Amino acid sequence: MLFKKRTLALISLALLMLVVVVGCTLNPSNEVGNPTITIGTSGGYPPFTFMNSEGKLDGFEIDVWNEISKRIGYEVKFETAEFSGLFGMLDTGKINTISNQITITEQRKEKYLFPTPYVFSGAQLVVKKGNEEIKSLEDLKGKKIGVSLGSNYEQLIKEYDVNNEINVITYEDFIGSLQDVAIGRIDAVMNDKLAGVVNIQKSGLDLQLGGDPVKPLENSFPFVKSDDNEALIEKIDEAIIEMREDGTLENISNKWFNTDITKK
Template identity: 35%
Template sequence: MKKILALVTAVILTAGTFVGCSSGNKKTEESKNLNSLERVKKDGVLTMGLNDTYPPMEFRDENHNLVGFDIDLGQEIGKKLGVKVEVKTNDWKGIILSLKSKKFDMILSTMSITDKRKEEIDFSKPYIVGGQRIVVKKGNNTIKDVKDLKGKVIGCQLGSTGEMSASKIEGIKELKKYDGVTEAFNDLSVGRIDAVIADGQVGGYYLKKRGGDLILLDAKLTDEPVGIGFRKEDKELREAIDKALDELKQEGTLSKLSQKWFGEDVYK
């Protein structure tokens, strides 16, 4: 009798295992058949990757909360798609690799659209136009333009378009590369470097917060359209977010975010 009961129990457990595996495999197959937009809507979550050292676009406030223009923009995009937005921070130098390995659905982190990056990923339409500027210490009258950087020690953020622009400047003494642009500003403030190459909007915001020890020069090195990065196969998600960006601009939401973070409407 015990042997019969044991045999019946084993059969039931085995059958249950097969049913469980079958159900799990079915869900996996269903997920595989969904395109990027369908998958995000089914899960109810859109994940965005960013590097949190780029004020006013994405940074930590005094309470260590993640804030900034891109954070607010991500939330507005989530509302348009009808999903929650989850933020995942990442080292800037490895952010494209993390996107391609599916750590998150998109990069929303003030990423300039370049031909080199377009070889690896796709971009949304530009949602803002940035550009590299020169930051110097207040009272330094020896640097007024790009040509004055000859023989100087320059700082920039590693892996950024600021690094790309700085590396093209002829005759500089040394180019120091930092994980975060705030570290470069700190070194500039104490005299370890002579100037920083950074995005103008980022530089302008950060300098206001510092109390006036650094200044942003008028000279502009580049004009850089900024977009949201996607895996090349995620066409449907990219198109849906392009549509959301159009609507947010038409409704005036982007202008409101610009006023909030930059103190002006850059969309006029």
């Protein structure tokens, strides 16, 4: 009899644990009942996403998503990782999207859904101060060019460099790549123009922009293709449009860049 009671108790406990697990899976909400959206970001790309002096995640991307989440009724949770690992986290369902100045490309559109763009910028070369020889993709032939590992900048150069005449060096750390340009380890870096301008100013390194942007860019948030995400993207679209119309996006941009990067 005692054995049967213990067996029934164990079965009941197992069933209770199963209910709890299933409930968590079917209802990914926080304590107040709002659904949660998990955002992947590097936390190492100032002023877009970085750890501030208090050790907290901060930046343009964080402000944008905190505002979007209020408008669509979601709680936002940020997960930090090396940039090169963010798309792997997205593909395996560890995060819902990426907020790290992700450029919309035809290749990415084949695999992911994107809300309306929230940033308009350009792919920019950064060179050592006084270097007037590198101002275009053509000028990179025979040179060492740094890019963020797994970025659209890496892909852009590879598509252009069909004869493998450019030596592409990949980095996890944008600041590290700028430092290597300043000391002459590499000849240039390609990244977002605004990120280049801001970090040249903040770092004090002997750097300058190399010519004009080599390609215009539109940035947004990639989502894995699904019916649920299509419905969510409609809400995000509405929020971004409202934020642009009521001046919120412009205000956030001016806070970090003293200019509006959210309009064409």
